[in-house]
Amino acid sequence: MLQTNDCLSELRDLLGPAGCMEGEDLPFRNRTDWSFLPPTTPLAVLRPTTTEEVVQIMRQCHANQVTVTPQGGMTGLCGGARPTDGGVALSLERLTGIEELDPVGMTMTVRAGTPLETVQKAAAEVGLFFPLDLGARGSCAIGGNLSTNAGGNRVIRYGMTRDLVLGIEAVLPDGTLLTMLNKMIKNNAGYDLKQLFLGSEGTLGVITRVVLRLFPEPGCSSAALCIVPDYETVLSVLAITRKRLGPLLSAFEVMWADYWHQATDRAGVRAPVGMGDGSHAILIEMQGLDAEIDGARFDALLEYLLEEGHVLDGAVAQSLGDIAAFWATRDAAAEFANPAVIGPHISFDIGLPVARMDEFAQEAKAKLLDQLSFHSVFYGHVGDGNLHVVAWKPNADPQPLDEASRIVYGIVGAMHGTVSAEHGIGTLKKPYLPLSRSPAEIALMRQLKQALDPKGLLNPAKIFD
The missing domain is CATH 3.30.465.10 (Uridine Diphospho-n-acetylenolpyruvylglucosamine Reductase; domain 3)
Structure with a gap:
């Protein structure tokens, strides 16, 4: 404790009251992230304004055996920025500005x-x-x-x-x-x-x-929402779109029908097109350089998809406002926590071979429902192999995370996917890392950690123990 007191005393002198917050002054936002894990109680939240102050903080904490958890905007979903009890949180919220x-x-x-x-x-x-x-x-x-x-x-x-x-x-x-x-x-x-x-x-x-x-900066943007009859058609549309738009294709988002209904019927997002008998809604976005040339290329793509019978129904954006409205259907998951929509739920961020995404969705939906009485909906960045799952057990709070994770990540592992496509591992996904990384890979990760942080003081207990 003496070492810790000495360390905090030095840091108070270095950072001043606004840069070293303790006790009742600890901001709640720095005690946990968006993972819904319970808040911790760090010794202090340190808020440097320069790189040199970060250097001094790390030297002091290293010399006094104090753990340090770096923090940014605290929007992570896996507990990666959640500090340890008895350590310090190193928030970079004041280290801001564009230098050049x-x-x-x-x-x-x-x-x-x-x-x-x-x-x-x-x-x-x-x-x-x-x-x-x-x-x-x-x-x-x-x-x-x-x-x-x-x-x-x-x-x-x-x-x-x-x-x-x-x-x-x-x-x-x-x-x-x-x-x-x-x-x-x-x-x-x-x-x-x-x-x-x-x-x-x-x-x-x-x-x-x-x-x-x-x-x-893109000279023009075009977008369309297309309703298709099955996942095989999703794959066909993806292949055609890639071939006809090439590097102009900026997004290929897919929403399963179950997600679409939650977004448009429950979350209150206006549906630019009806799902009808379709199985998936595809949001295609192109960013081009010339509206006349590239816009015509986009129109030709949509005309071809309709003529060849790939698309059951669709809507084409006529303005930037329409593009934003199309994206609102894809971003509606941010509203699912509202009790009037879904309420408490669990979100999964996984990566899979694109061809197996629908197979995964069907298997996960059936197992979650049969084994745990969970409901689930699916959407994601299918063009790059990233699928998001929203799963919930009605009237359960807290949600049984471990049980649902074992099912979802078990299927991911069997399909040679990844348990984290874009959100990291943090603490929530640590038990499932071996499903996506080999023992040799994890051993090398540990070697790197040991080489750079032999005392284990920087963001401890994250990714692996």
Whole structure:
């Protein structure tokens, strides 16, 4: 305890009252994330404003054996940013700001606590585009996006977050500063060390600054909602759309009929088109450069799909407002927690071979219902193999998470999928990591952790024990 007191005393002097919050001043938002796990009680919430302060924090905590949990926007769903009792939470919420925007090199250098939406708007102001996008854009921090390798809505075209990062600055558990703010797309000078920290959920180092890759702002956007009769047709439409739109295809989202009815009948989202006898609704989005040329290409695609009988019914966006309305059906899951819709439920983020997604949905739905009396609905980024499952047992609060997880992840493992497509492992998915990673892979992860954090002080008990 003496070591801890000495450490906190040093940190109080370093950060001041606004940067070191303790006791009754502990903000509730820093005690747990969106995983619905119970809040913890850290010794303090530390809120640095500079990289040098992060370095000093890590040195002090390393010397005094104090655990540190890095935090961004606290929008994670797996408990990755939930601090340990008796440790400190290292919140980067004040480490914000855009340091440089290079329109020629098409890069942006930004501090890790900066909200994603701020990055998007700054790029747009100079006619550029940062493609990472997810529902928590106004709250999530770019450093958290990197540490979880966030996916989002446009992975089919632009890739995961790691594909949008050129360089980073990171602080190791002992306070060593690694400044790797590379701005070049081509740089093969030795190991690409930034990749160690992207997707490592804050267990290997604290990301403090990043260099992001920007793209030309789309000159036009088109979208359509298509109703199809079966999953085989979903796969056919995906293949045709990829061939005819190529790199212009920015999203291919699929909603199973059960999800569609929850979104439009219960959540109150206006249905731009009726499901009828269809089995799936497909949201196709294209981002082009020229409205006349690329818009005509999109129209030709839809005409072909109708003529060939792939689509039972559909709606085509006539404005940006229509595009937003189409996306509202896909984003309606954010409203499912409302008791008037579903209420308490469990969300699963999994990855599967695209061809087996419907097979998974049917098997999971049957087993959850038969074995646990769970209802379930399915939707996701089918174009990149990411399926989301919303499952719930009516009138149960809390929901029986472990029982449902064993069923869902058991099927995922049998189908050689992944238990986490874009949300990370955190603490909730630790028991199921061996379903997606081999013993040799997990052993190497442990070696990396041991090499960079031999005392086990940085975000302990996350990903694996």
